[in-house]
Amino acid sequence: MHSFKELSQLFSKHFEQNHFPAQPVNLYEPCQYFLQIGGKRIRPVLTLLGNELFAEINQDAYAVATAIELFHNFTLIHDDMMDAASLRRGMQTVHTKYNSNIALLSGDVMLIKAYDYIAKIHPDYLARILTLFNKTAAEVCEGQQMDMDFEQQETVLLEDYIKMIGLKTSVLLAAALQIGAIIGGASEGNCNHLYQFGLNLGIAFQIQDDYLDAFGDPEKFGKEIGGDIKQNKKTFLFLHALDIANADQKKQIEHLISTNPNNKVDQMLSIFEACNVGDWANELKEKYFQAAMKHLDDIAVTSMRKKPLVELANFLIERES
Amino acid sequence: MHSFKELSQLFSKHFEQNHFPAQPVNLYEPCQYFLQIGGKRIRPVLTLLGNELFAEINQDAYAVATAIELFHNFTLIHDDMMDAASLRRGMQTVHTKYNSNIALLSGDVMLIKAYDYIAKIHPDYLARILTLFNKTAAEVCEGQQMDMDFEQQETVLLEDYIKMIGLKTSVLLAAALQIGAIIGGASEGNCNHLYQFGLNLGIAFQIQDDYLDAFGDPEKFGKEIGGDIKQNKKTFLFLHALDIANADQKKQIEHLISTNPNNKVDQMLSIFEACNVGDWANELKEKYFQAAMKHLDDIAVTSMRKKPLVELANFLIERES
Numbered sequence A, B: 001m002h003s004f005k006e007l008s009q010l011f012s013k014h015f016e017q018n019h020f021p022a023q024p025v026n027l028y029e030p031c032q033y034f035l036q037i038g039g040k041r042i043r044p045v046l047t048l049l050g051n052e053l054f055a056e057i058n059q060d061a062y063a064v065a066t067a068i069e070l071f072h073n074f075t076l077i078h079d080d081m082m083d084a085a086s087l088r089r090g091m092q093t094v095h096t097k098y099n100s101n102i103a104l105l106s107g108d109v110m111l112i113k114a115y116d117y118i119a120k121i122h123p124d125y126l127a128r129i130l131t132l133f134n135k136t137a138a139e140v141c142e143g144q145q146m147d148m149d150f151e152q153q154e155t156v157l158l159e160d161y162i163k164m165i166g167l168k169t170s171v172l173l174a175a176a177l178q179i180g181a182i183i184g185g186a187s188e189g190n191c192n193h194l195y196q197f198g199l200n201l202g203i204a205f206q207i208q209d210d211y212l213d214a215f216g217d218p219e220k221f222g223k224e225i226g227g228d229i230k231q232n233k234k235t236f237l238f239l240h241a242l243d244i245a246n247a248d249q250k251k252q253i254e255h256l257i258s259t260n261p262n263n264k265v266d267q268m269l270s271i272f273e274a275c276n277v278g279d280w281a282n283e284l285k286e287k288y289f290q291a292a293m294k295h296l297d298d299i300a301v302t303s304m305r306k307k308p309l310v311e312l313a314n315f316l317i318e319r320e321s
Helices: A004-015 A025-036 A042-052 A059-082 A100-118 A123-152 A158-183 A188-215 A236-244 A247-259 A264-274 A277-297 A303-316 B004-015 B025-036 B042-052 B059-082 B100-118 B123-152 B158-183 B188-215 B236-244 B247-259 B264-274 B277-297 B303-316
Strands: none
Touching: A004 A042, A004 A059, A004 A303, A025 A059, A025 A100, A025 B123, A042 A059, A042 A158, A042 A303, A059 A100, A059 A123, A059 A158, A059 B100, A100 A123, A100 B059, A100 B100, A100 B123, A123 A158, A123 B025, A123 B100, A123 B123, A158 A188, A158 A236, A188 A236, A188 A264, A188 A277, A188 A303, A236 A247, A236 A264, A236 A277, A247 A264, A264 A277, A277 A303, B004 B042, B004 B059, B004 B303, B025 B059, B025 B100, B042 B059, B042 B158, B042 B303, B059 B100, B059 B123, B059 B158, B100 B123, B123 B158, B158 B188, B158 B236, B188 B236, B188 B264, B188 B277, B188 B303, B236 B247, B236 B264, B236 B277, B247 B264, B264 B277, B277 B303
């Protein structure tokens, strides 16, 4: 058995190779450029963790983990185009460094390459894993579309926002874990609990991300505070504030959104504080976190085997283990 | 056994259904809109033909045929974006009717849906067919990138152009046939001959397409004559003309490209005629057509079984059977 950190290192070592042919340069070099920007590689490590929860790591888990990381990077390349984002992790996005046509086609071929890694796994579970991968990939697209749709709407129901976050972010975490479990020979019931663990943990993580954008320590957070507020993003905090604000506060929020004053972040944070949005978000996050841990508890393997997943959950939700 | 026409009708009937869920509307409605624009559905019918060359049609052939048609439509949605084309078959392209973000994401999810149909086939040949599908899909992207690269180059070697056409157009025809053959239980050797038949036929078809753009009967061709010339496209004819033109003609060609006079099409056609480009193209097309037919001959099944493929080849290359 390995710790979360050890598996991260093992996967990174495995992943650091050129996944693409040399030619045509304008198709494949952008793919490799984007991969070397790096990332936390959380999703592929989830697959290894899911496998090792039940059995020794099988080489197939590395193949699917690679596919999942390539899929994730494909979504980032295309999402950056849709968001017109020029930087990612301080580096130029593909459509900025090259151009939109190249980003479009490089993203496409990265998705196809992901499927090529899946094709290499044992035929016994290929169909099952491919089906889950396809379902998840379509859901991620659905989440991205809902996110873009929400930008055009004046307001969004909290339950719709949670659904969107589930699709855009959590299902891939959940599927990454479950695919590992399938490779590890887990029962249907254990597979489902692990999926639900990932789904709930992903939502807890997103609530925390929204919280840190408003109330985080700028140095630890690594991003400027209030970025979501500046962009009028509909976050957990914003939607809840709009939900419980009194008439005056509602007016203020609408005014801030339409006029974009210089001190918008400070003013919005005052309203958030007056509405006690921070405490509410922490409670909601705790609710999803506990739901995740309950599903982990319910998986029928020894507690010792679950340690790396507990470690991961605490790492993601920034708790001391 | 069925004729090419019968299989076309069978496939169309099978394909005419909504392949996508209802929600999110902005993701899936554009997919279904684009599919109902229609098309000749040549590629999926090739899979049915490939299957029936060796055995009765298996339902799996319909599943993969559907996947191949969805894949082809995914490439069209994204290619239209890259070419900034506003119309296809007289209908608005997806990025024109909706917007670029929607076209990007709808294309992505259509590709994912293609893989979902592949996941349904029998595990015995799933890995083999998935691997061939992935290889082909990546090659189609490579061909598209080469095509875009060529637009930026002053000139292109004929052999590079043929390689590009092979990747962008022919490999999908070849793979569609071969996948059908795999489902039909064909031997490795027969599979390879069928693949080569498709590859060579595809190149012959493209030479003809380039020829008709310059010398076709506008009524039969269905497109305006000289479209490629107007857009300075590097076609078989253009590359050969540039190859064999004398110094004077070369100068004229370069002048036409840089100045775009009103009578550019007529002037370029005069040079094509002076260089005997039409006869050359017909000979080249014939060479590839005969190579295709030789591979069809070499497939070890009765001539009777090959009749629908001969029919198809004659239909594509516009000969009387």
